[in-house]
Amino acid sequence: MTRLLHSSVKMPTSTSGDEAHHRREAWLQATVEITSAMLAGTGTDELWSLIASRARAASNADVALVMLPTDDPNWLTTVAAAGEGADTLLGQRVPLNGSITGLTLTGEPQLWKDWAEHTDLYPPARSWVAPFGPGMGVPMVDPEGVRLGALGVAKRRGRPNFDDLDVAMLSSFASQAVLAKQQEEHRAQAEGLRLLEERDRIARDMHDHVLQELFAAGIRLQSMAAAADAEPRAQLRQRLLETVATLDDVIGQIRMTIFGLRPSPVPYQQPGDGVRQRVLDVVRDATPSLGYAPSIHFNGPIELVDDAITGDLLAVVREALSNTARHAHATQASVDITVNGSGLTVRVCDNGRGIGDTTRRSGLRNLRVRAERHHGTFTIDSPGEGADLTWNVPLPPERAGDPV
Ligand SMILES: Nc1ncnc2c1ncn2[C@@H]1O[C@H](COP(=O)(O)OP(=O)(O)OP(=O)(O)O)[C@@H](O)[C@H]1O
Ligand SMILES: [Mg+2]
Structure with a gap:
């Protein structure tokens, strides 16, 4: 017969102050362990098990279970179990209506003397909880x-009953555990966001460096192939x-981009290569696709641009020239790179057919x-003929030179 004994079980008079103190210490220790595991970045499933x-x-x-609602709100499932029979109990489903877990979830904390007596609420559970x-x-x-769910513990038949102090401490532990669990979820969400940003970065680097280089190759x-017969x-x-x-080089860049060995791939980087040289290399690389050599001007202390920005600077030059080669039908292009009081400015112009009002933006x-x-701006000026792209980012004061 089912008996829910919550309000009828009182703290045994034999509970000594020492013993209660000992029990509180054990729960405190358990709470500290959950919080530490959360801080150490323990994953969600592992945290439920803990x-x-x-x-x-x-x-x-002798056994403890964490039960959570399933996709079907009328059912709960055991997401974590510890102790005797844990393997059998893990993954078992019980209905919200007609199970002791359901009662726990929808009502008050529950305290019972014999679990097996409750199995008439949900017959299949009888065999799992028999001991x-x-x-x-x-x-x-x-x-x-x-x-969010229910936390339950049970002892083998014949062992002393739990009392109200046990229920109070289990409740308090459950609240702390939920807090730790939520913090872990926030951490996991932040991590997920970081991964998405990382993927965006990889996609940008792949597009602006790798694909354009493959296109040029x-x-x-x-x-x-066209000149093969005539060329020595x-x-x-x-x-x-x-x-x-x-x-x-492209393969090297793919490796570095994917494994994030540096913030942005910086192509053709040799020891001693300065920013100027790297820009010249990118321009040289684009020349065969353009069919003519773009003009290039450097103004101000370009060498002061650090690596974090250099990768983006090269991506701008590469993408802008690749667009000129593929879309502009131009006969001239220019690249101007300036470092002054307004920071770093990259301007790439061509005399082609203009960008027009295409909605495509990649x-x-x-x-x-x-x-x-980098808290900068990117403007496209292309009123009809020619394209004029200006990419500007501020530099830290010590990097920006005097206006030129
Ligand atoms: N210099 C240019 N001259 C003429 N049209 C241009 C020029 N640059 C871009 N466009 C037009 O603007 C569109 C958008 O350019 P964007 O670089 O964003 O994409 P894309 O070059 O088409 O694709 P992807 O960059 O992924 O290779 C191009 O499809 C093209 O129509
Ligand atoms: Mg493009």
Whole structure:
């Protein structure tokens, strides 16, 4: 017969002050362990298991369960179990209506003398809980009062009953555990956000560096194929080797981009290579696709631009020239790079057909993101003929030179 004994079980008069103190210490220790595990970045599933195992130990029980609602709100499932029969209990489902866990979740904490007596509420549970007698269950309630699930513990049949002090301590532990769990979830969400940002960065770097270089290498190979019959073999061989070297660089960049070994890939970086040299390399790389050499001007102390910004600076030059080569039908292009009191400004112009009012934004959108992440701006001026892109980012005061 079912008996829910919550209000009828009183603290045994034999409970000594020492013994109560000892029990409180055990629960305090359990709470500290859950909080420490959360701070150490323990994952969600592991944290539920730890909550079950600490609750079992602190209540001196033989088994402990954490039960949460499933996708179907009428059912609960055991997401963590510790102690005797844990393997059998894990993953077991019980209905919200007609189970002791359901009562715990929807009502008050529950205290019972013999778990097996309750199985008439949900028959299949009879076999799982057969060895257990005294038990208690409390709802896990978040600070807003939302009941997230239930935490229950039980002892083997024949062992002493739990009392109201046990219920109070299990409830308090459950609230602390829910707090730790929520903090862990916030941490996991922040981590998820960081991963998304990381993916965006990889996508931008892939697009602005890697794809454009592959495109340029393709154009170079195409021109070699066209000239293959007429071109001296030694010269053709040399150009092929250069393209192979470019492809090796691209592979290196993919590796670095994916594994995030540095904030942005900086192509052709050799020891001693300055920013100027790297810009010149990118421009040189774009020349075959353009079909003409763009003009390039440096103004101010360009060398002071640090690596974090150099990767973006190169991406701007590469993407802008790639667009000119692919979309502009231009005969001239220019690249101007200036460092002065307004920070670093990159201006890329061409005399092509203009960007027009296309709604497509892919590489250009990346360039805006690359400006905004340094609190800078990206403007496109293309009234009809020619394109004029200006990318500006502030530099720390010691990096910006005098106006030129
Ligand atoms: N210099 C330019 N001259 C003429 N049209 C341009 C120029 N730059 C961009 N456009 C137009 O603006 C569109 C958007 O450019 P954007 O760089 O954002 O994308 P995309 O070059 O088409 O694709 P992706 O950059 O992914 O290779 C282009 O499709 C093209 O129509
Ligand atoms: Mg583009």
